[in-house]
Amino acid sequence: MRILVWHVHGSWMTAFVHGRHEYLVPVTPNRGPNGLGRATTYEWPDNALEVPPERLRDEHVDVVVLQRPHEIDLARQWLGRDVPMIYVEHNTPKGDVPESRHPMADRDDVVLVHVTHFNALFWDSGRTPATVIEHGVPDPGHLYTGELPRAAAVINEPIRRFRVAGTDLLSRFAPVDVFGMRTAPLAEYGLTPQDDLPQRRMHRELARRRVYVHPNRWTSLGLSLLEAMTMGMPVVVLAATEAVEAVPPEAGVLSTRPDVLAEAVRAYIADPALARQAGKAARAAALERYSLHRFLGDWDRLLLEVTR
Structure with a gap:
């Protein structure tokens, strides 16, 4: 099957392109938001192919996987024909929660896929057919060493997303190293930024830290949390959105109380054996529920259904 899909969310896309299909990824000369092309900091297989928009009319495409509302118009313009469409919603609703209407609500020309059951619960999609395909992550291996008695977090754009991502809570978990995109300004807050590392290097650096912290208040379900779990890291997690489903009690500590989370971070830093046990x-838990095999199998079933 040949799938047109934009490179929007790097971690999710990395899992998605590991399937058995050909993935046509738009690329423009400036590699802007509508033509980012293949990833440079993630490892993608060869079946993810860069295609300039002007060539798409001549390409066979079985299905379009959309992730932003304006991509419907782009797909029709670039392809010049109607193709079955699936819309993936990565995010929790913004604004008037829980009355938020999804941009794809009440459509009969698209299937809506949520990446968490929490998202499906909170978005109002009207009569649009909707389903849930939970995340899957490639297994990086049991990388955890925990040799550094510090906490780690992964937050992209932590200043712009200050309260949403829980950046304001991070100082309670010090010493904490913050990985992700555009983390450099965090130095002004007494935190240690580790800015924009390639994924494989970031994983190895994360795994050297004793405990992973996930302070996000309002997010779908951070793939970095699932990746940290898969690496064998103990996790300390704000009990919000889908995280309460993803993290069993034996894997770490979940709470809505920052003081409880801060105490848990201190406990894991002080007790390497306890940290290793929780990390195991x-x-x-992550391999059982969020395996790449399960994720790609769920996607294959839906792709076959919409292209029949």
């Missing part, structure tokens, strides 16, 4: 449970 975290890895087992």
